[in-house]
Amino acid sequence: MNFTFSEDQEIFRDAFKKYLEANVTPEKIRSGWEDNKPFNQARWQELEELGILQSNLDGKYGGLGLDLVTSCLLVEEMGYYALPEPAAEQIFLSNLLINKSTDIAELIKEKNQFIGVTHSLSPNILFLDNSSKLINLGKDSISIAHSKDINGKKLKSSDPSRDLTNFTSENSDSGLLQTLNDQKSLINNVVTSGMVMSAAILVGLSRKILDLATAYTLDRKQFGKPIGSFQAVKHMLAQAAIEIEFSKATLYRAAYSLDNENPLQKLHAAQAKLQSIDACEMASKNSMQAHGAMGYTWEMDLHIFIRRGWSYKQVWGNKSLLENYIMNQLEKDLPKLGSTYTFI
């Protein structure tokens, strides 16, 4: 039992964090919004040069072949800095599909291009115009299409960092390259991966949202002192810190189970996603409150991060779906899910 990160994992994460700190600032995110181009092609290139995009891709496809716990740490930081480009999706969805299916790997040979992935749990196409191909996961079939041939209606997200296109029956056949049948277990695997991915983003976002609030309450003075010195404010943010703390280990265990194909990986992923949703809701609500009216403005950066949480809470497994899944598992397997079975 060693539930700690390796030095290599931490070094890679910290180096990536440095890059994000310098290159994914609220100003840059806002400028992408203003130009209506949240996907910055130059930054995507840099992510490729840094090895981030292909970090978990198998060596035989030109990737670094890193484990998904490392990926999880990277994606958590993408959440923290609200990276608009879909690098998390590339790692946890399309790279996973390529790693696990030679058929898919055969069809997708282009490097450094974004490959979109849709499923009923995340049906709207993300960054269609910036992708080369789209993989749609059905109930048990997987179809791969050329993005440029897909015409769909643009959808406006409450998060301007998300460029969405409607995926309808009319455009579902356009540009179709191939359909693979009998893919149920792979689809299930990608859904689990999507849960872990979105949970990692939410944990990163929560940390950032809390950091913004603590910084603000140190700075902002009322009644002659920083509002952070008032217990009502302290306790609100302390409660958020508690929720965040207790979402982390659940997340890392889920990433580890995913990486090791643990038979309970989906349960672990669902647990992680639910904990991270709670953490992000609490962090968002309480941090906004700590900011007062300033938090409710477009000018303050807080909402860049809060909005992102609204979307990631819902895609790749929302509360209702996850709760139903876990409750069913518990009803089936309760005797094998007690304290002496935490790590089986």
Next chain:
Amino acid sequence: MKIGFSDSQKKFREEIREWLEKNVPKIPLNSFDTKEGFEEHREWEKKLNSGNWSMVTWPEQYGGRGLNLIEWLIFEEEYYRAKAPARVNQNGVFLLGPTLMEYGSDKQKEKFLSAMATGEHIWSQGWSEPGAGSDMAAIRTTAFKKGDKYIINGQKTWSSRAAFADWTFGLFRSDPESERHKGLSFILVPLDAEGVTVRPIPQLDGEPGFAEIYFDDVEVDVSNLLGGEGEGWSIAMATAGFERGLMLRSPARFQETASKLLSLYFKNKDNLSGSIESKVLQSWLKAEAYALNIYQTASKLMAGKKIGPESSLGKVFWSELDHQMHQTALDILGVSSELEEVVADDVASWIKGYMFSYSGPIYAGTNEIQKNIIAERLLGMPR
């Protein structure tokens, strides 16, 4: 990262499981907050000790098994699984024991540690006073040195286990000129000393789980001073750290409760509303999240990292969780939940546990104090 148990850890689990299956009393003991139950639990401590299971985390040189934290968590999982008796000497084994090993003289270790391990000395805590609760630095009970004695005068309160315990440890003001955190000393006091009066205080369940201790010119030998004179505050903070930390709050307790709650829920499911289902699910999720966090923390500690104010995060989390789980169980039991002697559906233990769960957010530093610590020391917010 490698999550999972090694072969030797699995073997250890089997070993303790086997011993507990053979030795845990078939009929539950009386509550240790009754005279009779207290002695039964003292016997149990002795029994544990006979199998070398009473202070498993103590180093071998002090008679323990020198278990690392992961093994300790396994031990606790098995202990709760076997429904083994509660630890009447937890103040001794888990709080004073580690403190003695760190700050005690060789003579003190020799005198107190093995007597603690066998249950010969059962310990109570002497921190709070009527005017010093959350503000512990407001302690006024004095222990002034006179020759080779300390003369103790004053009053302690909320002393857990003191109604029947043999000894108490606590903080006393040894420097008459001192204020607040300074001039306090950590002293060990036998409760049968002349001038000590113990007045038991019945708790919510009607049993005297804590007591007031009055000191009226009580003479204690100077050899009962732990650490240096005036160094009591920092020693007490280390002890309080053990209390809030994982030694006392191993996750198995909460996971067992969550599993019990789920069984109760599934049995009665057809008559229950969605809000109950949601709380039951939350209970299980949080108990798991707590366990995973503690395993991660244990791994970090074993890798040589330190934890400080982080333990406050856990204290708030488990105490609120424990309360929510018991409250939900009572909501499921409905009108029978108040029946203190009904054994079916574990009604009796749910209502007792519910009462006890009200104390979690209060003892070992209230959750409000913990949130101040989190805000000031982890988040860097101003005092």
